[in-house]
Amino acid sequence: MKVGLGLHAGFIVAAYAAAIAVVAALIAWVVLDHRAQRRMLADLEARGITRRSAREDDS
Amino acid sequence: MTALAAVLVRDARIALRVGGGALMGVLFFLAVVTMVPFALGPDLALLRRIGPAILWLGALLASLLTLDRLLAADQEDGSLDLLLLGPAPLELVVATKAAAHWLTTGLPLVVASPLFGVLLNLEPAAIGAVALTLLVGTPALTCIGLLGAALAVALRRGGLLLPILVLPLAIPVLIFGVSAANAAVVGPLPFGAPFAILCALTLASLVIGPFAAAATLRHAQE
Amino acid sequence: MALIDLANPTRFLALVARVLPWLAGATLAAFALGLGLAIAAPDDYQQGATVKIMFIHVPSAWLAMLIWAVMSIASLGTLVWRHPLADVAAKCAAPIGAAFTLLCLFAGSMWGRPMWGTYWVWDARLTSVLVMFLMYLGLIALWRTVEDPSRAGRAAAILTLVGTLNLPIIKFSVDWWNTLHQPASVFRLGGPTIHPSILAPLVVMALAFTLLFVTLHLAAMRNEILRRRVRTLRLMQAHGA
Numbered sequence: 001m002k003v004g005l006g007l008h009a010g011f012i013v014a015a016y017a018a019a020i021a022v023v024a025a026l027i028a029w030v031v032l033d034h035r036a037q038r039r040m041l042a043d044l045e046a047r048g049i050t051r052r053s054a055r056e057d058d059s
Numbered sequence: 060m061t062a063l064a065a066v067l068v069r070d071a072r073i074a075l076r077v078g079g080g081a082l083m084g085v086l087f088f089l090a091v092v093t094m095v096p097f098a099l100g101p102d103l104a105l106l107r108r109i110g111p112a113i114l115w116l117g118a119l120l121a122s123l124l125t126l127d128r129l130l131a132a133d134q135e136d137g138s139l140d141l142l143l144l145g146p147a148p149l150e151l152v153v154a155t156k157a158a159a160h161w162l163t164t165g166l167p168l169v170v171a172s173p174l175f176g177v178l179l180n181l182e183p184a185a186i187g188a189v190a191l192t193l194l195v196g197t198p199a200l201t202c203i204g205l206l207g208a209a210l211a212v213a214l215r216r217g218g219l220l221l222p223i224l225v226l227p228l229a230i231p232v233l234i235f236g237v238s239a240a241n242a243a244v245v246g247p248l249p250f251g252a253p254f255a256i257l258c259a260l261t262l263a264s265l266v267i268g269p270f271a272a273a274a275t276l277r278h279a280q281e
Numbered sequence: 282m283a284l285i286d287l288a289n290p291t292r293f294l295a296l297v298a299r300v301l302p303w304l305a306g307a308t309l310a311a312f313a314l315g316l317g318l319a320i321a322a323p324d325d326y327q328q329g330a331t332v333k334i335m336f337i338h339v340p341s342a343w344l345a346m347l348i349w350a351v352m353s354i355a356s357l358g359t360l361v362w363r364h365p366l367a368d369v370a371a372k373c374a375a376p377i378g379a380a381f382t383l384l385c386l387f388a389g390s391m392w393g394r395p396m397w398g399t400y401w402v403w404d405a406r407l408t409s410v411l412v413m414f415l416m417y418l419g420l421i422a423l424w425r426t427v428e429d430p431s432r433a434g435r436a437a438a439i440l441t442l443v444g445t446l447n448l449p450i451i452k453f454s455v456d457w458w459n460t461l462h463q464p465a466s467v468f469r470l471g472g473p474t475i476h477p478s479i480l481a482p483l484v485v486m487a488l489a490f491t492l493l494f495v496t497l498h499l500a501a502m503r504n505e506i507l508r509r510r511v512r513t514l515r516l517m518q519a520h521g522a
Contacts, residue, residue: 006330008395015334015391019341022384023493026377030500037507044514206443213436214427224419224440227412228447231454238461253457260450271443278360278435 062147063155070159074128081163084121085171091117092175103180110179111189111240117175118168118193119233122200123222125164129156129208130276139212139276149276154269157198157205165197188243188250192257196236199261202268203228209272213279232260288365290506297503304496311489318482325479334392336482340490341385342406345413348378348494352420353445356438366502368434369509371441372424373501377494379417385410405459409452416444430509 044050074081095113099105106113130153133139142152172193176186207225214220239253287293315336325332352374358367389407390400401407420437427433 006324008329008331011391011395012330012333015337015388018387018391019337019384022380026380026497029376030497030504033504034500034507037504037511040511041507041514044511044518047518049514049518206439210423210436210440213432214423220419220422220426223415223422227416227419227451228443230412231447231450234454234458238458256457267443267446271439274360275436275439278439279432 062145063151066142066147066152066155067159070156071163073132074159074163082167084125084164085167087124088117088121088168088171089175091120092178096179107180107182107185110176110181111185111244112237113179114172114175114189115193115196115233115237115240118172118197119200119229121168122165122197122204123225123229125160126204126208126225127211127221129160129205130212130272131208134212143276143280149273150269153205153209153272153276154202154265157201157269161198161201165201169193169197182244185240185244188240192236192240192254195254195257195261196232199232199257199264200229202261202264203232205268205272206275209275209279213275232257232264235260290366293366294503294506297499301496301500301503304492304499308489308492308496311485311492315482315485315489318485322482323478325476328396331392331395332479334388335479336486338385338388338392339483340487341381341388342410343487344490344494345378345382345385345410347491348374348381349413349417349441349445349448351498352378352441356441356445359434359438360442366506368431368438369502369505370498371434371437372430373498373505375417375420375424375437377497377501379414379421381490381494382410382414382417386414403459405452405456408455408459409448412451412455413448416447420444430512 092113096106099109130139133142143149145152169190172190173186176189181189204225206228207221210224211221235253235257239250239257242253243250287296319333319336322333322336324330352371355367355371355374358364359371386407389410393402393407394400420440423437423440424433427436
């Protein structure tokens with residue numbers, strides 16, 4: 001028997017919203033950081049600066 | 060053993076010199092104790108109730124803020140490297156430095172606490188209990204702080220990072236120190252139980268603090 | 282693939298690239314199931330619908346402790362076994378752990394206000410979690426203070442292990458302190474017994490959160506390895522490679 005979230009709906013919603021916000025922030029951090037690192041590595045490679053192992057194997 | 064005695068005497072002498080800062084801890088303690096009535100109002104009954112807590116907090120903060128003298132000065136002038144290369148085990152060396160630090164900085168806090176207890180309108184039993192718990196607890200604060208001081212050396216940065224890292228480790232000492240002091244006065248609880256736990260915490264920190272600090276200093280050299 | 286292969290950063294990156302999409306998918310599926318069960322869960326006899334906050338609060342608390350345990354094992358890896366990726370694992374776990382600890386505190390506060398009428402209570406569990414949050418933040422500050430990652434790693438490892446020793450002492454101390462100062466009221470967080478209809482969503486959500494942590498952690502470790510490569514290359518460049 002569901003009667004909606006009841007009296008304290010605000011608190012329940014706030015808790016779940018916070019969870020979504022925290023998870024979204026973590027995912028954003030990981031994704032954006034990944035892009036930034038990849039970009040910097042590509043940039044360095046374009047300037048000819050690579051790791052020794054990358055130069056010796058295939059690139 | 061002569062090597063350790065030399066470290067002890069040297070550290071004590073430096074701390075007691077004019078720029079050494081041994082009495083700075085006591086002055087800061089006094090400053091904190093003075094600030095609290097300004098914040099709370101001169102209600103003597105209230106001050107008597109929270110007096111042990113104020114004294115403990117003041118001693119805790121005073122201990123924390125004098126910690127960076129413990130190892131940083133030696134690192135700056137290079138004597139830390141000499142100590143690392145010396146004959147005595149590093150754990151004992153840092154333990155001796157902690158002992159010298161406590162004698163010159165911690166013990167004065169203990170000695171000063173009865174006087175400040177009078178300022179806070181504490182009754183004699185409370186003053187005695189606070190002094191005794193501080194006597195047992197301040198070595199723990201020094202040894203816990205020893206690890207923080209070693210980290211500050213390893214990281215070459217100080218500022219507020221050191222107190223932030225050390226405070227969570229000092230919470231149990233604070234809890235049991237204050238509750239022992241209160242129990243002696245108000246207590247439904249006997250004084251013995253929290254006091255025994257406080258002693259146990261101090262003994263544990265006397266071992267863990269120097270070992271952790273020595274490990275930190277060694278790893279910092281690599 | 283032997284465990285030793287995980288010590289090689291390049292192989293580790295390859296492994297992460299293969300595994301990450303599956304982990305992300307599994308996480309999504311688990312959350313879908315968990316949220317479905319949470320929404321369908323009946324209201325609690327005493328707490329009403331606010332019991333649904335437990336499905337956020339309890340898994341966050343579980344994660345906060347699990348992540349601290351992961352950091353402790355990683356710290357042992359750094360100090361004792363000198364595993365090359367151990368400090369990467371420790372560094373990346375800290376912000377994730379701090380985030381979930383914060384979520385745990387906030388959700389606990391949201392649960393506390395309808396239940397006890399106050400947003401915050403210095404009860405033993407919440408206070409211990411607050412201290413743990415402080416320790417997480419201290420570790421993150423430590424990581425950011427030192428430029429050289431491996432030196433930071435060793436210092437952080439020691440501090441983490443001392444913190445691990447501290448946690449049970451804190452829990453014990455705060456329990457003690459709590460019995461001293463709150464004799465009358467007895468706050469029971471989480472309820473006495475857990476009904477099966479509450480248990481199922483709780484377990485699934487805990488699983489979903491754990492999968493989320495593993496996914497985020499591996500992705501963050503990958504980023505950290507790339508970050509260190511960038512740093513090495515820049516140092517090479519600065520030294521005129």
